[in-house]
Amino acid sequence: MHRPGKILLNICSRRFLKGFQQILGAKLSMVSSGISSSSAPFSYVPVNKASTTLPEATIKRDKYSHRTHNCGQLTVANVGEKVELCGWMEFQRMNKFITLRDNCGSTQLIVPDERTDLTKTIEGISYETVIRVIGTVNPRPNSQVNKNMATGEIEISVEHLEILNPSKTQLPFPIRQFIKAKESLRMQYRYLDLRFPEMQRNLRIRSKVLMRMREFLINKCNFVDIETPTLFRRTPGGAQEFIVPTRNPGKFYSLVQSPQQFKQLLMVGGIDRYFQIARCYRDEAGRMDRQPEFTQLDIEMSFVDRESIMMLTEDLLVESWLEELGEISTPFEQMRYDDAMELYGTDKPDARLPYKLQNVTDIVKTSIALTTKTGIEYNDNFGAYAVVFPKESKNFSNSTKAQFDDISKREFPQAKLLQVKITESSWKSGLTTLLSNDVVDSIENRLNLHNGDMLFLSVGQKPDVQEVLGKLLILYTNILESKGVTLRAPGFKWLWIVDFPLFSKEDNENGIRTTHHPFTQPHPEDLHLLATDPLKVRGLHYDLVSNGWEIGGGSIRIHNSLLQKQVLEILGIDTCQMSHLLEALDSGAPPHGGIALGLDRYIAMLCNATSIRDVIAFPKSMEGRDAMSGAPIQISDEDKKLYHIRTPAD
């Protein structure tokens, strides 16, 4: 069975092809649906021989498969050529006109009237049957030219047609452009859903963008692509991690929520520039648009500062950007966390929005009435903010009002919301229930309110006040845009959010938790506050936000073991659990930092997809279920014994 050269190779291919036909015969004889394959002797065009008559650019494409072209490739330039195509019979009319589809497009096949043998074969074929044809490229009659289709000026006059694999008659949903089944059905039959051009396009964009990122990082920036383990030890103080039992009784791995520790250890190991397109795991059941496993572009560098990582990230995005999405210009704007909250009421602002929060705390603070009427106290944390949509009160319905009131009361109990349509007169009564007339007049002047404007005002504890208005700002914009009002600026608006607080308040023993993770370097200007007033310490963290989506985040890390120990102690984390990291930092750790980009969300944004499930080949449901296989499922008694675990049923 040695293969001493090219000539023998072709013979080999032919020999295999012959076998291929034999098995087809065997299979077809097993299929009882009355399909008959063409009885014409099959004259195979050997792959390599056929290729030599094709233009240079296409030879690569077809070196490794039976066809001479794909279904999106042929144009009038190929008229007269004999070609071989493989694909799915998407549609047929009159047992004569066939739309043949593959991943690259569709081609029209036409069966000559005299070939009644082929007509008969086609009659017995279900849609989505996989066929192979050999035929000649002809120009379409003028009346049938389709300028919207890459192959719309040609058709193939079929000489041979062979059934490679029949499809059953009734598929759960038809595979024709613009017909989309509901999501649960799409998920159950994902392999059919993937045939839609949208899914084909999304997965190809994903592959292309990731490849460009790699090319930039490896070929231009000297990064090393390093795979790190996913079976590891639980990281204290992070998201809920999946556990994996082992044959060692009572001992478990955890599936890593990110390669955070490994990337830092790689820097200690002198790798200098590391990246990985890393699979990460978080058990966050029931959260919208989250998957139990997800993918991030994970980057870490030594001898850098915050600006270095930002610059690298911007260059990375520019280099991997898709031309068809329009311009992406750098440097991206930077916004302090406090400013983001002040202007947008969120740490992931959609900078395309024309309207922002307006601070009226100074005015409202003078209103004695408020305290007596609501019990709200004017403490240090008091805030009063407004959002105005000029001339946009007409689309504000009672149901919207009820919905917004509900959100405010449920999610932001420490803020009181007032929603007022500004009219010629009488509108002030909506405010004077809480505020004195003077204060209402001042607000009218400050906000420059006019008849027809829509006003949202919230007073109370500042974080809740900012956040409820931040949420309504988005929601009311969405409502207006759904009615045809254009508010958001076009394109992508990128922002770096910086100067986050290192710690946040929490109702635990220490009253404190880390805002991001325990390895973030405190801002050098705030180091003196670490022992005395930790909630005032900013971290050298940065979030990358685009159009209101958080695309990534990173930080400069703590590289000094004593500082790391101090931060872990502030957080109440047992330092013994992190002894391997502390020891590493004590063994010559370079200053380092990095970033992680959430690729599922980023690609969904690039693809203009409504859900990350549209850019993942085999996603799971919100409950973590795989609709196709039914996973997760029960395990066997052998597995329980092997892994020394018992379940409720045992």
Add this chain to the structure above:
Amino acid sequence: MHRPGKILLNICSRRFLKGFQQILGAKLSMVSSGISSSSAPFSYVPVNKASTTLPEATIKRDKYSHRTHNCGQLTVANVGEKVELCGWMEFQRMNKFITLRDNCGSTQLIVPDERTDLTKTIEGISYETVIRVIGTVNPRPNSQVNKNMATGEIEISVEHLEILNPSKTQLPFPIRQFIKAKESLRMQYRYLDLRFPEMQRNLRIRSKVLMRMREFLINKCNFVDIETPTLFRRTPGGAQEFIVPTRNPGKFYSLVQSPQQFKQLLMVGGIDRYFQIARCYRDEAGRMDRQPEFTQLDIEMSFVDRESIMMLTEDLLVESWLEELGEISTPFEQMRYDDAMELYGTDKPDARLPYKLQNVTDIVKTSIALTTKTGIEYNDNFGAYAVVFPKESKNFSNSTKAQFDDISKREFPQAKLLQVKITESSWKSGLTTLLSNDVVDSIENRLNLHNGDMLFLSVGQKPDVQEVLGKLLILYTNILESKGVTLRAPGFKWLWIVDFPLFSKEDNENGIRTTHHPFTQPHPEDLHLLATDPLKVRGLHYDLVSNGWEIGGGSIRIHNSLLQKQVLEILGIDTCQMSHLLEALDSGAPPHGGIALGLDRYIAMLCNATSIRDVIAFPKSMEGRDAMSGAPIQISDEDKKLYHIRTPAD
């Protein structure tokens, strides 16, 4: 905090740098080892400004970090330049000569005699402390030029020296070339082990080779890189899979042992050409050179035959090959499974070996003596094979003989082994204990035996006979090579092994198991045997072998659902468990096939590493333990409750 342009950018960098110095001050004051940092005012050279004086090619390298060059970069061409370097102080002499190391190499630093402030700083620094220096490139005095070192013709006259992070005095082992700690210590302090040039080189080779593979597949062959889930449903009939409990009581995911099902479903989905560098999981505790998680290059294509995949794989390896490894020529030789067993006694032959098995069954069968003396029967499966090492009996010791006898008895009980040094005379008595004189004479003639030759002869059941000799062939070759005898041919000898049996015998209910996996297409010529004599059916499987290592394997898959059902039934696998795949094959599945290459092993081969652990950044021990973190560990009661499991201790 907006950043309106390049000028501001530099200011930003400076500002951060200042913060950087502040924090350094803070850190150093916390370190009580008596280290003092340079008190000289630190004059920072802004990154971008410094770069403009450098040749174009190096600007990219330094755009994102503080240094102007790396430690392996400077040559006499840079003499006179002011440079900034960061790295680890690997070594110093007389508080004056410093070897500074980073991932790219080493540079000699020299402190001018008059800078007693710096001398004092250096005196207090431990090896492996991370420092930053600014200085001027000078040519080395002629007597000190080191031609073996990239930077061996220059040295840096240090003007500023700053401690970025001190290392503790006593590291578990020193980081200097050629000093290697034992493996358990290396694993526990992997972040130190990674600083050795060998590990740096191995991980970089891995990154580079994988990138070339991607470039070939995506840019030249139109493949789509698609990520598939690792949390899935157990695949019946494969390796032991790790399980992952969920919040749903009694329901578990399995960690996939390969993307096999997904890649086939992608073909059904019309993806046409898929690849993935995929993380796979197998719970094979205690097997040498295996990891619980490993990486494979996973490829699948539609409308292909066996030759297509082989050709693609060969081109892939050629395109990603490292020049320094010598030639790789295609096409690779193909060898039938039966021939591999006949000639090498293994399905992964090391084709560099000069000697092979020789079949003497026909001669030995005539020896009546054998049956009477050993009870061995001349059934259909009887075999007698020999391996001769001409003129190589002198290195055959009694302990080797004992070791080989032990292997034969323990692992291959159905084969009887005879080990004979051929001498002038009397050697035949070693054979005539079992064989008649005539037969021994025939063997002498057939094998052309001469004084000084080493003969291994085995008789009994063919599989055991072939395999024991296959094993001894390797072992005795290794022994001879360890004594300085060169036997193996240089370079890499590639082989495709084809025509494996589709099924193998097993002591289970069905008496049969799949040789590779249940999705392999039976050889078209053998389809008629499927129902009547399945053990005679060959599969369209192919293994890729190089120098005795199995690098990869693949097959043409079954694309017809009825045939797939038949094979599952032969194997006794419940078809309900695979209903999603059977349904997919029935919905228009194209003929398809693929291959998976084991990248850990392949890269280890390229790196000439003795273990795959040397090409994995953070490997686990043979028992699956992470020596650095201690994983796997016990889980908390909260986790047990969340995942509804109990362990032996509960």
